[in-house]
Amino acid sequence: MTFSDTDLDYLMTIVAxxxxxxILPRFRNLGAGDISEKTSVIDLVTEADLLAEKYITAALKARFPTALIVGEEAYDADRSVVPALAHAELAFTIDPVDGTFNFAAGLPVFGTIIAVIANGQTIASVIYDPVLGDTVTAMRGAGSFLRRRTGQARRLSVARAAPLSAMTGAISWGHMDEPDRSRIGANMKKARMAFALNCSAYEYWMVASGKWHFIGHSKLMPWDHLAGVLVHQEAGGYTAKFDGTPYRPGETGGGIISAPDEDSWHIIRREIIGA
Structure with missing residues (x-):
């Protein structure tokens, strides 16, 4: 399945x-009735999530009428769509407001994420910051780029390898069960500095641009990770599941680590994720 630069431009346009x-008209303007809990007080959905996903879905269907479209907010209506990503000729995943907790709290650390999947492989990514108007994009085999609102673009590169004591990064241990939660949380002190943004869009942005050395997650919903993993890989990084196997469309478990290179990955797997 071919996906052209013109198609990527279309994705960037509809996301903006x-x-x-x-999204932006509702940022810092949400009422109590505009925010709902999904699974917990930190797993939220707002009017912006629902309406932005509806807008993007309609635009994708207009241009790619036979494609499989997997939106985060529509997932509960048909959970079979996620395994279908492994075999679809062409598919899109949508996270309309990644970092909804931050968005609902008025914190400008959120983004919109779209991944393009063809025949079991992620082939293109868009990660958009609605507040800044900047976009991170990737096309398989063509690199990752940060595109400023002003039109400037620069190629992204991951951080250079470093000792663990000099690394910065984030592992989303807060979403893990015990005993993993306590072990990994404690092990993060081995790194130079640890972060928690609760926003995959920004985490992948940071690690692909070399600002952080690593990120890790246990829950692998495709709208959170497929786009970011491609961006990171195209920036020169190495990503694998906790057991060392590649992360593929359709998978939702097993955890992943993204690091500058394979040696760094093994250090983080051994010293932070542990047994």
Whole structure:
């Protein structure tokens, strides 16, 4: 399945339109009735999530009428769509507002994420910051780029390898069960500095641009990770599941680590994730 530069431009356009129409007008303007809990007080959905996903889905269907479209907020209606990503000729995943907790709290650390999947392989990514108007993009085999609102673009590269004591990064241990939660949380003190953004869009942005050395997650919902993993890989990084196998579309478990290179990956797997 071919996916052209023109198609990527289309994705960037519709994501920016959805943000301007449905997301930004609601940022710091949400009422109590506009925010709902999904699974917990830190797992939220807002009107912006629902309406932005609806906007992007309609635009994708108009241009790619036979594609499989997997939106985070529509997932509960048909959970079979996630395994279908492994075999679809063409598919898209949408996270309309990644970092909804931050968005609902008025913190400008959130983004919109789209991944393009063809025949079991992620082939393109868009990660958009509605507040800054900047976009991270990747096309398989063509590199990752940060595209500023002003039109400037620069190629992204991951951080150079470093000793663990000099590394910065984030492991989302807060979403893990015990005993992993306590062990990994304690092991993070081995790194130079640890972060927690609760926003995959920004985490992948940081690690692909070399600002952080590593990130890790245990829960692998495709709208959170497929786009970011491609961006990181195209920036020169190495990503694998906790057991060392590649992360593929359709998978939701097993955890992943993204690091500058394979040796760094093994250090983080051994010293932070542990047994």
């Amino acid at each position: 339109e959805a943000a301007a129409q449905e």
